[in-house]
Amino acid sequence: PVVRVNVAQPVADIQPTMWGVFFEDINFGADGGIYAEMVKNRSFEFFKPLMGWKVDGKKRTEGDVLIQNRQTPSANAGTQPEKSTNNPRYVRITTSNASQGDLSMTNEGFKGMGIKPGLRYDFSVLYRVQSGNLKLHVDLLNAKDDVVGSGVLIPEQSDKGWHKQQVSFKSTAGEQKGKLRIWFEGTGVLDVDMISLFPEDTWKGRPGGMRADMIQMLADMKPGFVRFPGGCIVEGHDLDQRYQWKKTLGPVEDRQLIINRWNFEFAHRPAPDYFQSFGLGFLEYFQLCEDIGAEPLPILNCGMACQFNTAELVPMDQLDPYVQDAIDLIEFANADVSTKWGKVRADLGHPKPFNLKFLGVGNENWGPQYVERLAVFQKALKDKYPTLRLVCSSGTDPNGERFDFLNGKLREMKADLIDEHYYRRPEWFLQNARRYDTYPRNGSKVFAGEWAAQSDKTVSVDNKNNWQCALSEAAFMTGLERNAAVVNMASYAPLFAHADGWQWTPDLIWVDNLRVYGTPNYYVQKLYSLNKGTNVLSLTQGPVWKDNEPLAGQDSLYASAAWDKATNEVILKIANVSDKAQARTFQFDGVKKVAANGTLTLLKNEALDAVNSFENATKVSPVEQRIPVDVKKKALSMTVAPRSFSVIR
């Protein structure tokens, strides 16, 4: 059969933001993930103050290591309480003539500590000398407790104030599940807090920065946007635990830690040691977007906590602070340094505005309660910033009554972008390849903000990132691309998962302490993003292209076509979900000349259950080859491989 591609008349623009990524601190995505801090519970603010720490040693006696609280008067032995702080707890160490083996504190890391051989590690601590002379010996340990790197920190200031000091040293060997031991030498009383360890090789070498290998995976995708910081963590288990961006700025020791929403029993595999340190805050997210050339898309709480949990609501007459947070965020991101929040940004080292164009209000919120809260945000934000594009939530059920109600309301409200989420079986994705063909072309646009094919069932812990799921997503995405007039943004979710600490599967990218691999789904996303094009072309099967019948499931083939005006190329994307090869001729209409060769990037596997892994990270990954084109007929005849996704330029 012949498939006609009409090159003469592009049918719609493809937004530069079309394919992006959705980041959330789930599955140890931020703390223990892209945030390269290696010490768990560095500030002793977890619910159990010594969680992650083990105190040990021959001379250990009661009272040697005591948790103190700056907000408790008695903590300072007769002195006045210190001013209220976001990081009230610290540890008081008391020793007498201590030497190696007498008293130590060992941190287990998030899921162990990944240590690379010969790399510099930066250890730092906030300390206050109460009396005497105590030295800190810092040892990196391997799984057998052998020392694989060490440094000594001798406090330089003894004036009873808090001071930060750092010591750097190189590791002598690598380890997947290392630890950090600090042992104390001498006699004295020393207060310590913010015990921190970072590797030298962070993203762009920034001290206290992000894990470079994970960020590189994102940079390689050239995403059009980064949605952050979630997800459910935006909403919080209750409103107290919602994400508040203003609390994520400034010195890390002043950022108040909260429990992570994925610590709760509602998580599929809850992690009791999961907290948000906010070492990675809004400035860092904006900077990440800038680094990788993606539009920032922050999502803010709309005055509603997670409706799957407490469904706590802020009363309408108390919504103002929430709206003000949104207004201030826009000022923080875009205004010049003469404004209050523009100045905050500049003082944090980024005088240049971030040029924020999108803002989300609410994540997976629904019902009339959402509509009435959203209306207040919409009025306030649009009055002040008419060109800002607001992303509005449409809940989690792409086919149900709740969705229809909300979608209707949001369209009446002329929402800029409606955020649709779908975690469904692979069949759903194939059946929905034409989902947007019938959506109205005018009015609200769609942000397909969270979705992933589930090999077992929605939110099952048995879901796999297998080739069947990835291929069904590739097929579905031809429908998103074909409908770029309606769908302006799309992102798979969740993005990252730590193999030893996940709460949700499937996920786009899997990591352990030292390694990272992209799933077959990752390669599908990457291929779409790197081959986005600028305009949709009509691609139809049949004798007459005016049939207007897209190739969306006939003979198990799904295809779309785009034009890239920057390179003058036609880009075809073809998913063959059957186990049979399919011969097709792609006829390019309305073009004067075609090149004799194109490139075919092929992602395929005969086995639907094929997965990538740390050991076989590129089992399902793209392979590029040249493909001949008939210049006389202006046509490309090819056999589309079984169970494959092809991108042809």
Ligand code: AHR
């Ligand atoms: O992506 C995982 C979760 O799925 C998100 O936090 C939430 O928005 C959705 O329910």
